[in-house]
Structures are given as structure tokens and as C-alpha cells.
Amino acid sequence: MKEKVLTEHFGLENLYKIDVYQKQGGYRATEKALKKMKPEEILDEVKKANLRGRGGAGFPAGVKWSFVPDTDKPKYLCVNADEGEPGTFKDRYIMIHNPHMLLEGIIITSFCVGIHVAFIYIRGEYEAIALRLEQAISEAYAKGFLGKNILESGFDLDVFVHRGAGAYICGEETALLESLEGKRGNPRLKPPFPASVGLWQCPTVINNVETISNISHIILNGAEWFVKKGLPKDGGTRIFSVSGMVKNPGIYELPLGTSLKDIIFKHAGGMKGGKKLKAVIPGGMSAPILTADEINIKMDFDSLVEANSMLGSAAIIVIDDKTSILDVLKVVTKFYSHESCGQCTPCRIGNSWINKIVKRIADGKGKKEDIDSILRLASNIEGNTLCPLGDAAAMPILSITKKFRKELESHL
Amino acid sequence: MSLEFSEKAKKKIAEIVARYPQKEAALLPVLHVTQREFGFISAVQEKMVARVLGIKPIRVRELVTFYTMLSRQSLGKYHIQVCTSLSCSLLGAGNFVDYLVEKLGIKPGETTPDKKFTLSTVECLGACERAPCMMINFNYYGDMDPKKVDEILDGLK
Amino acid sequence: MIKIFMDEEPVEVEEGTTVLKAAERAGIHIPHLCYHPAFPPEGSCRMCLVEIEGFPKLELACSTVVKEDMKISTKSARVVEARKAVLEFLLAEHPLDCPICDKAGDCKLQDYYDEYGLFESQFKEAKEKREKKLKIGKTLILDQERCILCTRCVRFLKEVTKTQELGVFHRGVHSSVNIYDGAAVVNNYTGNLAEICPVGAITDEDFRFKIRSWFLEEGESICPLCSRGCNILIEYHPGFPRFNVPKRVYRIKARENPEVNGFWLCDRGRYGYSYLDEGRADQIILNKIEGENVLTWENISEYLGKKIKSL
Numbered sequence: 001m002k003e004k005v006l007t008e009h010f011g012l013e014n015l016y017k018i019d020v021y022q023k024q025g026g027y028r029a030t031e032k033a034l035k036k037m038k039p040e041e042i043l044d045e046v047k048k049a050n051l052r053g054r055g056g057a058g059f060p061a062g063v064k065w066s067f068v069p070d071t072d073k074p075k076y077l078c079v080n081a082d083e084g085e086p087g088t089f090k091d092r093y094i095m096i097h098n099p100h101m102l103l104e105g106i107i108i109t110s111f112c113v114g115i116h117v118a119f120i121y122i123r124g125e126y127e128a129i130a131l132r133l134e135q136a137i138s139e140a141y142a143k144g145f146l147g148k149n150i151l152e153s154g155f156d157l158d159v160f161v162h163r164g165a166g167a168y169i170c171g172e173e174t175a176l177l178e179s180l181e182g183k184r185g186n187p188r189l190k191p192p193f194p195a196s197v198g199l200w201q202c203p204t205v206i207n208n209v210e211t212i213s214n215i216s217h218i219i220l221n222g223a224e225w226f227v228k229k230g231l232p233k234d235g236g237t238r239i240f241s242v243s244g245m246v247k248n249p250g251i252y253e254l255p256l257g258t259s260l261k262d263i264i265f266k267h268a269g270g271m272k273g274g275k276k277l278k279a280v281i282p283g284g285m286s287a288p289i290l291t292a293d294e295i296n297i298k299m300d301f302d303s304l305v306e307a308n309s310m311l312g313s314a315a316i317i318v319i320d321d322k323t324s325i326l327d328v329l330k331v332v333t334k335f336y337s338h339e340s341c342g343q344c345t346p347c348r349i350g351n352s353w354i355n356k357i358v359k360r361i362a363d364g365k366g367k368k369e370d371i372d373s374i375l376r377l378a379s380n381i382e383g384n385t386l387c388p389l390g391d392a393a394a395m396p397i398l399s400i401t402k403k404f405r406k407e408l409e410s411h412l
Numbered sequence: 413m414s415l416e417f418s419e420k421a422k423k424k425i426a427e428i429v430a431r432y433p434q435k436e437a438a439l440l441p442v443l444h445v446t447q448r449e450f451g452f453i454s455a456v457q458e459k460m461v462a463r464v465l466g467i468k469p470i471r472v473r474e475l476v477t478f479y480t481m482l483s484r485q486s487l488g489k490y491h492i493q494v495c496t497s498l499s500c501s502l503l504g505a506g507n508f509v510d511y512l513v514e515k516l517g518i519k520p521g522e523t524t525p526d527k528k529f530t531l532s533t534v535e536c537l538g539a540c541e542r543a544p545c546m547m548i549n550f551n552y553y554g555d556m557d558p559k560k561v562d563e564i565l566d567g568l569k
Numbered sequence: 570m571i572k573i574f575m576d577e578e579p580v581e582v583e584e585g586t587t588v589l590k591a592a593e594r595a596g597i598h599i600p601h602l603c604y605h606p607a608f609p610p611e612g613s614c615r616m617c618l619v620e621i622e623g624f625p626k627l628e629l630a631c632s633t634v635v636k637e638d639m640k641i642s643t644k645s646a647r648v649v650e651a652r653k654a655v656l657e658f659l660l661a662e663h664p665l666d667c668p669i670c671d672k673a674g675d676c677k678l679q680d681y682y683d684e685y686g687l688f689e690s691q692f693k694e695a696k697e698k699r700e701k702k703l704k705i706g707k708t709l710i711l712d713q714e715r716c717i718l719c720t721r722c723v724r725f726l727k728e729v730t731k732t733q734e735l736g737v738f739h740r741g742v743h744s745s746v747n748i749y750d751g752a753a754v755v756n757n758y759t760g761n762l763a764e765i766c767p768v769g770a771i772t773d774e775d776f777r778f779k780i781r782s783w784f785l786e787e788g789e790s791i792c793p794l795c796s797r798g799c800n801i802l803i804e805y806h807p808g809f810p811r812f813n814v815p816k817r818v819y820r821i822k823a824r825e826n827p828e829v830n831g832f833w834l835c836d837r838g839r840y841g842y843s844y845l846d847e848g849r850a851d852q853i854i855l856n857k858i859e860g861e862n863v864l865t866w867e868n869i870s871e872y873l874g875k876k877i878k879s880l
Contacts, residue, residue: 085536086497166480243543244499285536317502
């Protein structure tokens with residue numbers, strides 16, 4: 001792809017420094033937005049751009065922002081930099097290579113919605129990246145892009161980095177809010193939604209790093225340009241995180257709608273070590289698995305839903321034919337069992353139960369009825385939990401067990 | 413072991429508390445400062461943090477036991493955290509852990525007798541393109557193989 | 570008032586009523602564990618899931634507010650299946666303690682299994698092991714294995730007494746309710762914890778192992794130990810025909826009265842019932858009035874009443 005949106009300048013040395021960033025045209029979008037546009041115009045542009053959330057749920061960003069009510073209460077922006085979905089590492093690249101691009105998005109978003117305090121909730125393990133963000137924030141304050149009366153527009157904004165401490169569940173938006181408020185990362189009931197009742201009961205917008213990073217580009221080049229980069233209903237590009245048994249794992253920014261087969265074999269160099277492809281998880285570990293003959297699929301929200309999977313965080317994990325699916329299932333169930341917050345019954349107990357069964361099978365003590373048990377329990381988790389982690393666990397467990405049933409049964 | 417935060421830590425804590433409209437929100441960042449300062453968060457540290465923020469110590473323990481990165485026990489000088497999630501498992505995280513167990517003579521969750529290394533298995537670190545990977549304290553190391561592991565560990569003083 | 574349909578029957582309820590309360594109004598009981606009318610909905614037990622037309626997933630009755638023309642089903646196949654699923658999950662990690670558990674006969678888990686469960690256990694793994702006899706208060710004992718993490722106890726101490734002695738430690742299936750390093754639950758309302766616990770996780774030493782709840786009858790009364798007049802339920806043994814029981818009253822429970830004591834009782838009133846069985850007046854001493862035996866157990870209250878009124 002000729003002109004990338006997000007990763008355009010990633011190879012540039014010191015791009016994370018504000019001077020270098022500005023030389024590439026950085027902060028021009030901020031000037032345009034704060035000096036020449038009204039908040040309603042910005043909202044309109046983002047809506048027209050059909051920018052869907054890049055965290056996993058894919059909710060249209062402009063629509064989410066429009067849910068924020070008119071109120072005297074302070075409004076907040078939380079940038080979700082928790083990046084816990086296994087297979088996903090794109091946000092890490094954005095933040096380490098081009099933190100100012102994220103900051104610009106934060107400034108414009110906040111200006112649009114009327115937010116004066118923004119938090120970047122970043123996973124605890126990304127300490128080096130948190131430091132880089134803090135450096136970038138200092139630089140932005142020094143140059144007047146943050147703080148009081150930004151660019152003489154009368155708009156004030158403070159941005160803070162808030163570090164997590166090792167809990168996948170804190171990537172779920174309401175658990176993120178609880179964690180930020182200094183509590184255990186237990187998700188909240190929805191409704192009410194964070195746009196009306198969020199941080200400290202105030203309206204809060206929560207968006208993923210990649211989502212926000214697109215904002216300055218939309219403002220500078222227009223919604224139409226952005227839509228053309230992708231598909232009519234899904235504007236822009238996606239940064240695909242490719243890992244697993246491929247020759248060249250890494251990030252690949254490509255238009256929405258790119259074929260999964262192409263991503264694996266053209267861009268990521270194909271299978272590593274001459275191995276054969278057995279299965280692919282297309283959207284982060286929570287996305288239902290695809291078998292080798294299901295990879296002729298376009299990587300966009302709707303195509304994957306049609307194939308009973310999901311685009312999720314656009315993290316592609318490639319599994320080879322020498323890998324035992326039982327091992328895959330063991331790793332998957334171990335993950336959700338470990339990361340469950342424990343608040344609601346089906347997820348707390350169901351995930352642990354399934355993990356115990358899979359471990360028993362792996363120990364050679366599997367019973368005939370175990371596969372049906374796993375399917376039954378996972379179905380009982382799906383749809384019955386307080387937050388999407390239950391579904392995020394049930395979907396891969398169900399798809400792996402159903403599609404590779406014969407192989408799993410061979411271990412009983 | 414003093415029962416007071418260092419001046420540097422006190423300053424950092426004050427700066428953190430000032431960011432939030434409600435003091436409790438500073439709890440997790442303050443716990444990071446605390447663990448940095450003391451190496452772990454035992455009942456002593458829990459009570460210190462509780463005092464600083466005007467909350468009950470039980471609220472502090474609720475967080476310390478919830479978040480994987482917060483430790484109630486003292487850790488070795490170098491905390492080796494090996495990722496055992498999907499991509500790393502596909503690329504041999506299992507063998508990687510076994511190699512470390514053999515090399516260090518400890519199992520995951522344990523610390524070497526000289527208190528130099530603690531070994532843990534963790535979930536996805538967000539560096540899947542460099543699988544199999546590990547984090548030592550807060551430094552990421554990817555594309556691990558026995559030779560690289562030896563180089564890195566033997567180089568740590 | 571708005572009209573909704575509960576299992577196809579029309580019901581009129583006030584705006585802002587939850588599905589759970591609306592069902593109660595219609596005489597339908599929706600099973601629930603973590604919900605308690607004193608606190609805002611928690612939504613974690615998932616027992617109260619119901620089917621609402623137009624909603625793709627099952628929804629919580631405790632927190633969903635009714636809207637005009639809402640069609641709710643509390644008995645559909647999906648709901649029945651979901652209830653069984655939640656019960657199965659709860660029972661999977663629940664110890665089979667009924668034979669030694671005080672709550673037996675008074676236990677929501679037993680009641681719901683009896684009504685909505687009745688399935689064979691499919692759990693073949695090792696259950697999580699935790700503390701079973703943790704002394705957490707003056708007379709309270711916590712059994713962490715029986716605990717279903719409804720967090721009613723934690724929320725009571727946070728919202729009502731504001732003393733926060735209990736918390737939830739660890740994560741996932743390892744989550745457990747606990748006190749802080751021996752800092753016992755100390756306030757004047759600790760007894761309410763054993764009462765609001767839907768299972769036998771929090772038991773009261775005052776009642777522990779003394780009697781089975783199904784032998785007890787309930788009488789409504791008012792606590793006389795202070796001027797507040799909290800509404801109580803006296804749980805007493807009516808006696809056996811052929812042998813004596815050591816006492817009649819075994820337990821005092823709170824009776825809801827929004828204008829007096831709400832849902833709660835103080836410990837003084839709850840545990841101070843020994844006067845009901847000890848030191849009772851059991852002899853009529855003044856019996857002769859003008860030389861005649863006139864007082865009997867039957868007419869004594871009338872006689873005393875006349876005397877008091879004439880003061």
C-alpha cells in the first residue's frame with residue numbers, strides 16, 4: 001500500500017521527539033481543529049469517516065462520542081492502552097514510535113467532546129512505553145499543545161498516564177474505569193453506559209489507542225479520504241499484528257478488506273520452517289478460530305462476522321500442523337481462567353472448570369464425555385456473563401472444540 | 413527496613429495524588445511506587461499506603477491480591493517473567509520455561525537461594541512478534557533461545 | 570403506572586420498577602442470590618436472568634427497569650436452561666456440607682436446586698480448597714468454600730455500617746471473602762451478616778449446631794430491649810410431645826419495617842433473647858385477694874391490666 005495512514009513515518013529516527021514529529025507535519029491537524037473547526041464539525045467528520053473502534057468491539061467512534069450528554073459535570077477521556085488481547089501488539093508500536101500522533105488524537109477528541117482531562121490507561125508491563133508517553137506529554141506541554149489555552153483557542157486539556165498492573169480484564173472499558181478509580185478491575189453493569197455514567201459517575205469516552213491515533217489524519221485529510229483507504233462502511237486501515245508460525249511476524253498496516261491469505265503468505269512471508277498451516281485465529285485470541293480452508297476471507301468487520309468469527313483486535317495468530325490443538329486449547333483455557341475477575345458465576349467457575357477438564361485430558365486421564373462437557377459448559381458461559389470476557393472465552397473454546405473435535409477426541 | 417517512604421517517593425506520591433479528583437484513584441499508581449521502593453507490598457507497606465491515602469488497609473490488600481504485577485512476597489533482584497500465552501507457546505515457551513527451570517534450579521513461583529532470580533510464568537506480554545519472550549523486571553527480551561538466555565542471564569550482576 | 574406482560578399476564582406497575590419487583594407484584598418469584606433490596610443491584614450471581622422480547626440476550630431481572638408493553642418470560646426454555654447453568658456452576662465448586670451446615674433448610678442454594686435444578690453432578694475435578702472455620706467476628710464464622718461470592722456481606726459493611734471489615738481477595742476462581750489480618754468484624758450489627766448470607770458461608774456461633782432450622786416455628790414480635798421497637802421474628806421450637814427441648818427460642822431474625830428498623834437488627838437485640846427462656850415468672854405468688862385464691866394464668870393479665878390502668 002503506497003500511502004499508509006498510521007505507520008507512515010515509523011522508520012524515521014526519533015519520530016517520538018516533538019521536533020521531528022512536527023517536521024513531518026505533526027500538530028497541523030490540531031491547529032486546524034482548534035482554530036478553524038467547531039466541535040460539531042469535527043464530530044461530523046469523524047462520523048462520516050466511519051471510524052470503527054480498533055480495540056476489539058468495533059463500535060463507531062463518532063456515534064460513541066455523540067452519546068455524551070450536555071452536562072455541567074466534568075467529562076473525561078480514557079485512552080485504552082491496556083492491549084491485553086493475546087496476539088496483539090500494534091498499540092505498543094504506535095506508542096513507542098509515534099506517541100505524538102496519539103496525543104494529537106487525544107487533543108482533537110477532547111476538544112470535540114468538551115473534555116478537559118484525559119487519562120491514558122496503559123498496561124503495567126509497558127513501563128518503558130509509559131515513560132516515553134510521559135516524555136511526549138512533557139514536550140507537548142512545553143510547546144503549548146497541552147495545558148491552558150492551547151494555541152490561543154481558549155481550550156484547556158491535561159493528559160495523564162495511568163499504569164495498570166497486570167490484569168487483562170482491565171482492558172474491558174468498565175473494568176478500566178473501576179481500576180482507574182482505584183478499585184479491583186470488576187466490570188460494571190451496562191446500562192448505564194460510560195458515555196453517560198463513567199469515571200466518578202461523569203460522562204466518559206473510552207477509545208483504543210489505534211482508534212484515537214487515526215483522528216488527526218481524518219481531520220487533516222478529510223473523511224472521504226479516510227473512507228477510501230478502507231471500505232465504504234469501514235473507513236481507514238487496520239494495523240494487523242501477525243504472530244505465530246510465520247516467517248515475518250510483526251505489524252502490517254493494510255486496508256480493511258485485505259485478504260487474510262495475502263496477509264499471511266504475501267506480507268508475513270508465509271509459513272515458517274516449511275510447516276503447513278493448520279488454523280488461524282484472525283482477531284486476537286478471543287476470535288473464533290478458522291481452519292486452513294477458511295482463510296480465503298476478507299479482513300473486515302462484516303466478512304468475519306459472516307464467517308462466524310470476528311475482526312476484534314486484528315491480531316492474526318498462525319498455527320501450524322505440528323502443533324497439537326489440545327495444547328492450544330490448554331493455553332486458551334488457562335488464560336481465561338487466570339484472567340477472570342471472579343465477579344460473576346459463569347465466568348469465574350466455568351472457565352476454571354473447563355481448564356481443569358482440559359488439563360486432565362492433557363494428563364492422559366480424559367473421559368469419553370469430556371468433549372461434550374466442554375461444549376456444554378462453554379455454551380452456558382456464553383451470553384450469561386456480566387461482561388464480554390465470558391463470551392471472549394466461550395467463543396474460542398467452542399470454535400476450537402467443534403472444529404477440531406476429532407483431534408481432541410484422539411487424546412481421550 | 414524503614415517504615416517511611418523516602419523523600420523521593422513521598423514527592424512522587426504527592427504528585428500522583430494531585431492528578432485525580434478523588435484520592436482513591438491514586439491507589440494503583442502509589443502501589444507501583446511502593447513496590448519500586450520496597451520490592452514488595454507486605455502488610456507493613458499496605459498500612460503505609462492506607463495511611464497516606466486515608467483508606468482502610470483491607471482496600472489495599474484487595475488490589476495487591478487482584479493485580480498480577482503486585483507482589484506480597486519479596487522477589488529476587490531479577491524477576492524473570494516468561495510469557496506462556498498462545499503465540500509464545502506456539503514458538504516454544506514450554507521448552508523455554510523448562511530450560512530456565514533447569515538452568516536456575518527453581519520452579520515457576522520460586523526464587524533462587526541467593527535471591528538473585530525469581531521465575532514466574534505470565535500471560536501475554538504484548539510482544540508476540542518476538543515470541544518466545546520474557547520480561548526481566550520491566551525489560552522485554554524476545555526471540556529467545558538457550559544461547560540468548562545464557563548470554564542475558566550470565567550478564568546480569 | 571405502566572402496563573407490562575409477565576409470563577403473558579398483564580401487570581400494572583409504577584415507572585422505574587425493576588423486572589424483579591414487578592414479578593413480585595405479579596406473585597412470581599424470580600430466583601436471585603446477590604440481589605438484596607437494601608443495596609443497588611450487583612448483577613454478579615446471574616441467577617435472575619429472564620427473557621425479554623426484543624432483547625437478544627437474557628437480561629437481569631434485578632437491574633432491568635420495565636418499560637411500557639415489555640413482554641417478560643420467567644419460565645421460557647432459555648430461562649430454565651440459564652438457571653440450571655448458573656446453579657450447576659455454583660454447585661460445582663460448592664462443598665457438599667449440607668449434613669453439617671446450619672443453613673440447611675434455610676438455604677437459597679438448596680431451595681433453588683430443589684425448584685430449578687434436580688440434575689446429577691457432572692463435576693469430576695478437584696474442588697478449590699479454602700479456609701472453612703475462619704473466625705471473623707464476635708460470633709461469626711466464615712466458611713470460604715461455601716461462599717458463592719454474592720458479596721452481600723462485603724456490601725453491607727461498606728454501605729450500611731460503613732466499617733468495611735470484609736473484602737474480596739485474589740481473582741477468578743481463587744477469589745475469597747476475608748477480613749484483614751485478624752481485624753475482626755466489630756460493630757453493633759454483625760449478626761445481620763449471618764442473616765443476609767444466602768448460604769451457610771457465614772454462620773453464627775450463637776446458633777451453630779444447636780438445632781435444625783426445619784424444627785423451628787416463627788412468631789412475629791417487637792424487640793423490647795430499647796425504645797426503637799425493631800420488628801423481629803422469634804424462631805422457636807414448639808416442643809416435642811415426648812421429650813423436652815433445652816430451650817424454646819433459638820434465634821431472632823429481623824422483620825422488615827421500612828419505618829423502624831429497615832432490614833436490620835442490632836446485635837444487642839438479636840442476641841439478647843435469653844430472657845425469653847430464662848428467669849421467667851413461672852409461679853403466681855400473690856394469689857389471695859381477700860383470702861381467696863382468685864388468680865389463674867388465664868385471668869392474670871386482665872387483673873394486672875386493671876391494676877396498671879388504675880395508677
